[in-house]
Amino acid sequence: MAISHQITAGFMPLLDSAVLVTAKEMGFAEAEGIDLMLVREMSWANIRDRLAVGHFQVAHMLAPMPIACNLGLTPLAVPTIVPMALGLGGNAVTVSNAVWDAMSAHGAEANFDPATAGQALKKVVLERVVGIKPQLRFAVVHPYSGHNYELRYWLAACGIDPLRDIEIVIVPPPLMVDALASGTIDGYCVGEPWNTAAALLGRGHIATVKAAIWRSSPEKVLGADAHWAEENPEALTALLRALGNAAKWCGDSHNHDDLARILAEKLYVAQPVGWMLPALRSQLPIGKERTADVSDFFVTFAKAATFPWKSHALWFYSQMVRWGQVQHTAKNAQVARETYRPDLYRAALKPLGIALPVANAKVEGALTAATPVGSSGASLVLGPDGFFDGGLFDPDKLDAYIASQKQ
Amino acid sequence: MPAGQKPLSILVIDENQLRASVIEAGLREAGDDDLTIVHDVIGIARRIEEIQPDVIMINLENPNRDMLEHMFQLSRAVKRPIAMFVDRSDSASIEAAVEAGVSAYVVDGLKRERVKPVLDMAISRFNAFSRMSRELDEARSELEKRKLVERAKGILMSTRGLSEQQAYVLLRKTAMSQNRKISEIAESLITAAGLLAPPNEEE
Numbered sequence: 195m196a197i198s199h200q201i202t203a204g205f206m207p208l209l210d211s212a213v214l215v216t217a218k219e220m221g222f223a224e225a226e227g228i229d230l231m232l233v234r235e236m237s238w239a240n241i242r243d244r245l246a247v248g249h250f251q252v253a254h255m256l257a258p259m260p261i262a263c264n265l266g267l268t269p270l271a272v273p274t275i276v277p278m279a280l281g282l283g284g285n286a287v288t289v290s291n292a293v294w295d296a297m298s299a300h301g302a303e304a305n306f307d308p309a310t311a312g313q314a315l316k317k318v319v320l321e322r323v324v325g326i327k328p329q330l331r332f333a334v335v336h337p338y339s340g341h342n343y344e345l346r347y348w349l350a351a352c353g354i355d356p357l358r359d360i361e362i363v364i365v366p367p368p369l370m371v372d373a374l375a376s377g378t379i380d381g382y383c384v385g386e387p388w389n390t391a392a393a394l395l396g397r398g399h400i401a402t403v404k405a406a407i408w409r410s411s412p413e414k415v416l417g418a419d420a421h422w423a424e425e426n427p428e429a430l431t432a433l434l435r436a437l438g439n440a441a442k443w444c445g446d447s448h449n450h451d452d453l454a455r456i457l458a459e460k461l462y463v464a465q466p467v468g469w470m471l472p473a474l475r476s477q478l479p480i481g482k483e484r485t486a487d488v489s490d491f492f493v494t495f496a497k498a499a500t501f502p503w504k505s506h507a508l509w510f511y512s513q514m515v516r517w518g519q520v521q522h523t524a525k526n527a528q529v530a531r532e533t534y535r536p537d538l539y540r541a542a543l544k545p546l547g548i549a550l551p552v553a554n555a556k557v558e559g560a561l562t563a564a565t566p567v568g569s570s571g572a573s574l575v576l577g578p579d580g581f582f583d584g585g586l587f588d589p590d591k592l593d594a595y596i597a598s599q600k601q
Numbered sequence: 602m603p604a605g606q607k608p609l610s611i612l613v614i615d616e617n618q619l620r621a622s623v624i625e626a627g628l629r630e631a632g633d634d635d636l637t638i639v640h641d642v643i644g645i646a647r648r649i650e651e652i653q654p655d656v657i658m659i660n661l662e663n664p665n666r667d668m669l670e671h672m673f674q675l676s677r678a679v680k681r682p683i684a685m686f687v688d689r690s691d692s693a694s695i696e697a698a699v700e701a702g703v704s705a706y707v708v709d710g711l712k713r714e715r716v717k718p719v720l721d722m723a724i725s726r727f728n729a730f731s732r733m734s735r736e737l738d739e740a741r742s743e744l745e746k747r748k749l750v751e752r753a754k755g756i757l758m759s760t761r762g763l764s765e766q767q768a769y770v771l772l773r774k775t776a777m778s779q780n781r782k783i784s785e786i787a788e789s790l791i792t793a794a795g796l797l798a799p800p801n802e803e804e
């Protein structure tokens with residue numbers, strides 16, 4: 195096919211750049227007539243700035259970032275839409291060996307279970323509060339990130355106050371392992387390969403995973419410059435189709451060895467192949483020697499993993515309100531809801547014949563088992579999608595959910 | 602600067618010491634601003650509290666920008682809110698800065714006329730540094746090419762019993778007849794020699 199669209203996309207060197215990288219490397223972009231240029235960045239701030247000045251048309255973004263941009267919470271932001279997600283899950287919480295030993299003494303087991311790990315961590319935190327040792331310090335990658343919200347959700351649900359009982363700081367993903375080893379931080383919530391890396395290097399221990407805190411939960415998205423998207427609907431449609439096919443390829447376990455090799459390359463994540471495979475295989479390391487299975491650790495295709503659910507946008511918004519980043523008003527909720535564009539996704543991916551949800555939003559946490567749901571194109575199974583504490587998020591009852599949240 | 606006006610307090614964070622010194626020289630030339638350069642973000646919150654900078658500059662390759670922006674949001678470290686650039690409508694300056702590879706955070710309420718010359722100087726120094734690095738890279742690759750030609754000559758001398766001059770002429774002639782660069786011919790020859798060499802007899 196002749197090249198008819200030039201698109202430059204920014205990405206961060208993380209495992210969940212997989213769908214974007216695959217679209218280029220496996221020829222899915224070219225097949226849609228796109229010359230896709232991928233530019234590796236060192237910070238989310240760079241991604242935001244270069245989208246703002248027009249260097250990028252689209253980018254690999256933390257799901258809450260485009261919402262924060264549209265709410266005017268970040269410097270130099272332009273209107274940004276989310277026409278597609280780039281997968282579900284993929285993060286984990288890693289703690290230092292010292293904290294893990296203390297948690298083990300309080301009953302934590304090496305099975306990534308958020309409830310028991312959280313109860314054990316609470317006891318360690320309480321010892322710190324009454325004792326002379328300083329408070330525990332945890333790191334996340336960005337204030338407007340799934341990492342920040344899922345870490346706080348988990349801590350709060352386990353009776354640890356994220357504002358008073360521990361300190362939460364920002365550390366860039368590639369520096370997390372060193373910060374943990376040097377004792378600058380005691381734990382972190384980050385995407386792969388930085389949890390696997392700490393475990394395999396013997397510098398930390400994976401305490402729990404995003405897929406267990408909230409199964410099938412949103413993580414990275416494709417953020418698109420709203421103005422560019424409006425002016426170039428054909429280019430955007432072509433890109434979404436390329437990414438849809440790439441997501442399907444990434445989701446096929448036969449391709450995981452190849453995907454790990456591509457991601458490990460210098461242009462992309464630039465880390466060992468052995469650090470990519472555990473997440474792709476849903477088998478995470480426990481220490482250096484053992485692994486444990488995690489259901490749906492990182493999903494790119496099944497369960498409509500790239501569908502931009504408005505209920506995801508609204509859950510992130512509810513957490514921004516919960517942690518004092520924005521005030522809840524009907525207008526702000528509207529901005530968050532309209533950031534996600536399932537209409538564009540559906541229109542672009544319809545010709546691929548893959549399963550497309552009929553609804554734009556769903557009650558998050560309602561499915562306790564895999565459940566067939568209304569779809570077009572192909573049959574669709576969603577779930578299980580539970581929060582570990584049994585919580586439910588009904589986007590139609592946003593006000594009540596926000597009011598019920600404990601800070 | 603009008604008489605009696607307090608000098609701007611500027612903090613530059615750059616882990617590249619050479620570039621930091623290029624920027625420092627430029628800013629010092631431009632005026633008597635109060636300038637602090639740090640190469641490392643360890644303990645940066647305390648430094649910022651001490652210095653109370655009006656302008657903070659950090660290069661775009663630094664992965665700690667997200668950490669820094671988060672710190673600005675917390676009012677403990679920085680007394681007044683810090684905005685990216687002076688005026689977000691000044692898109693030409695912003696683009697020039699991003700292209701040069703620098704980002705700037707400015708305390709709210711500072712007048713554009715006071716900050717613009719500082720930013721412009723930083724941008725031009727960043728660009729000058731990139732040019733220097735590019736030239737250095739080019740010089741380095743020139744040296745690499747010369748090394749390739751030397752190795753190729755050595756291979757021809759030992760395998761075909763040529764003198765150094767004859768070996769060079771052969772490479773040159775081959776390059777001309779194939780319309781390629783002599784370094785490319787040298788590289789092909791080295792690769793081919795490597796492939797043809799008997800096992801365990803690598804150079």
